[in-house]
Amino acid sequence: KNEGRLIEAFAKANINSEIKLIFSGNPAPESTALLSKYGVENRILFAGIIPEAQLPNYYRGAIAFVFPSLYEGFGLPPLEAMACGCPVVASNSTSIPEVCGDAVLYFDPLNTLEMSEKITEVINNPTLQLTLKQRGIEKAKEYSWDNTVVSIQQYLNKL
Numbered sequence: 001k002n003e004g005r006l007i008e009a010f011a012k013a014n015i016n017s018e019i020k021l022i023f024s025g026n027p028a029p030e031s032t033a034l035l036s037k038y039g040v041e042n043r044i045l046f047a048g049i050i051p052e053a054q055l056p057n058y059y060r061g062a063i064a065f066v067f068p069s070l071y072e073g074f075g076l077p078p079l080e081a082m083a084c085g086c087p088v089v090a091s092n093s094t095s096i097p098e099v100c101g102d103a104v105l106y107f108d109p110l111n112t113l114e115m116s117e118k119i120t121e122v123i124n125n126p127t128l129q130l131t132l133k134q135r136g137i138e139k140a141k142e143y144s145w146d147n148t149v150v151s152i153q154q155y156l157n158k159l
Helices: 003-012 029-038 052-061 076-083 096-103 112-123 126-141 145-158
Strands: 021-023 044-046 065-067 088-091 104-107
Touching (some): 003 112, 052 076, 076 088, 076 096, 076 126, 088 096, 088 112, 096 104, 096 126, 104 126, 112 126
Parallel strands (some): 065 088
């Protein structure tokens, strides 16, 4: 999921040093080495497996959700964050822009400088945070199980 580039981008972001990056899951050995390389051992945390029931609390407590994925079939995590009112900064690759529209601040997932700049922009701009939060909540409303059922019924009726 592009963990290494996100660690590098976060380390280079021009943000308050009190701000922490929290990953779900456990660190890969390569990630642990990058924490040392960039001197961010105390600023990046790995929360382990986060139970689904606790995910909304993480999203609601975050300044932003960063999603640097190189490939997504759909992109559910950004939608979850948006539904919880969390501003999203995400990769401009594959399905993410189609799913998230103008509710997200995008970056090239292969470009750590651009990723760092977008993280800096959203962290340091409360007006942008509010705009992304509002757009995200509205965009997330488009995706519901009821809407999915209607879409499938319409598709099947055409067959």
